[in-house]
Amino acid sequence: MFSPRCGYCGEAVVEKCVLALARAWHPEHFFCYECHSTFNGSLTVHEQNGKFYCSICYFTRFGTPCSGCQQPITDAYITALDMPWHKDCFTCHSICFQISQALLTNYVIFS
Structure with a gap:
């Protein structure tokens, strides 16, 4: 009987098998x-x-880093000033008020 070869180690996969990218893998090698x-x-x-x-x-x-915190953006985000921002990171630090979407005229929310 033919056994597929593991995409990592090249050995035969005879028991449990993970199939990914059209190849077989030992579970511990995936x-x-x-x-x-x-x-x-x-x-x-x-x-x-x-x-x-x-x-x-x-x-x-x-991933794309947030312009505020530099952490990767993994879900919905705002583009303002031609830069990506987490929703929570896009705030005003100098005037001390929360930026509401009603005040913005040039922004895009991506999800």
Whole structure:
């Protein structure tokens, strides 16, 4: 009987098998390229250039940084002044009032 080869180690996968990117993987060899956390079904898997990443590592490496806090943007955000911002980071620091969407004339919210 033919057994597929693991995409990581090249050995035969004879018991449990993970199929991803048209290849078979031993479950213990299907992990994040950056932090080496195994994908056990509870983590979202992102692929970039044939490598797998957990959400944290993917957005840290490939995500757009917020113009306010410099942390990766992982969900809905605002573009203002031609820069991306987390909704909570887009505030006025010098006049001390919350910027409401009614005051803005040139902004876009992405989700």
